[in-house]
Amino acid sequence: MTATLAIEASGLAKSFRGTRAVDGVDLEVPRGAVYGVLGPNGAGKTTTIRMLATLLRPDAGSARVLGHDIVAEADEVRGLISLTGQLASVDDELTGRENLVLLGRLLGYATKQARARADELLAAFDLEEAAGRLVKGYSGGMRRRLDIAASIVVTPELMFLDEPTTGLDPRSRNQVWDIIRALVGQGTTVLLCTQYLDEADQLAERIAVIDRGRVIAEGTPGSLKASVGEGALHVRLLDPARREEAAQTLARVLDAEPRLEADPAALSVPVTGSDRASEAVAELSRAGFELAGFGLAQPSLDEVFLALTGHAAEEKEEVPG
């Protein structure tokens, strides 16, 4: 069977006690790249992943993972995938090394090979020093690295990563990103669930935006952002008293309505392109404004959601329209 798609899902649905967690998700995930699934908490990302990883049986719809049906051929699917869940999928009460040796044995390595593989992974993931300690005492970043190492004891064809950097500090986040890039470089397909547009933008070739159990937009990060606008120029003045004046200057240069932030010295203006943004900054200094800082920021997940759905990312109670 030559499946060109890593994942092909149509109409996947799942309810819990009458609540539709996933309400007809269609996905076409190509092989050999990172595919981002972007959405706020409670959008149905985790439930979708759990169905695709054969942990939950869908109420309706169907999906093929690497050419195998997730219900009828669940065992074949399990042989090709690995899952790094939102709760770290490692055993707290064992040491890091024991976790990896256990998985090696479960995947069919003889004990000796399993130990060798564990040591190799511990070295690769910068966990050698902590190898003999209980995972309970690991930091968030260490735990996540061990989690990913556990997922590649046998390199999977397809890896599910559910919010791998939520709660990590920037350094650990970068390490995880490097690992994901290296994985994809070796030919693994990664389905990455995230609530950070930034993360999906950095890693994913394509993104599906999911909201209230449905895919509401799909495309490359570029096309997605284009539909929202490039972002905004954020400026912070040394002298808050001159904010009104600066706002007038920016409005004139960029021909857009500046927004006054809660911070009395800060303001932001929607802008497309870094050229125009730097022009505006130059104009501000020419006019004699002293700046504490400035930056061009991508639209946030909230802005994406506002643009795509007309409601903010986190409010889930009321249905628009």
Place this chain on the structure above:
Amino acid sequence: MKDAPTVRPPAVQPVADGALQRALSRTARPPGAGASTATMAFAWRGMLKIKHVPEQLLDVTITPVLFLLMFTYLFGGAVAGSTGEYLQFLLPGLLVQSVLFTSVYSGVALNTDMTKGVVDRFRSLPIWRPAPLVGAVLGDSVRYAIAATVVVVLGLVMGFRAAAGVTGVLAAMGLVVVFAFGLSWVFTTVGLVLRSPSAVLNTGFMALFPLIFLSNIFVEPETLPRYLEAFVGLNPISHLTSATRDLMAGDAGADLIALVLAETVVLTAVFAPLTVRLYRGKR
């Protein structure tokens, strides 16, 4: 743009690059673990947990000691005329009681496990589906053996003598552990139905207490009212206790041992598949 939120912070200590590439580039795929290999791996996991947190064996060891001391010296004289005589009668039964109480912990441990993310990983592995459960229960046999040893050793110190010698005592301990294996499936089922570890513990003990006291562990059934005596005669725990006594005394009948083993098989046949079913459908 020093304040730009999009600027990546410097990678202070990137993951060891060469090693990462090497670790990822391994393509040799092992053949996959068979049912027994996977089961033994999970049994090993259970034993590692005991090794890392030996405190969890405290109640397994202290409770039988308290019971043995209390019952022998408090009730021995009143029930059997002398403490020595009562100990001779009581010890095999206390062995049964201690090990059976320990089997409740299989359900507690499974309930605790289910709240953790690692279960998702186990369930997404291409292994024999019941392996995590069978392995965990097998690993728990270590606990049973420890509880059994504590009771027997303390009994010997207090003056218990087994006519059948070491072989008889070991056979008795073996039979009790085997029965506990069957009974633990009842508690793993309870462990998957109830929501919290403490609920599992309480329910397990509440179910076991009457069954243990309404058996022939503490008193001769002939002294009971007729309807109670009838119940005690039907109670599998009585059968196990009688078989244990007989094995230690050296006059065990094959019928009785066969009955106990049959009861073990029935418990396993009913509750093991039920546990597996609940485990698969969980969440």
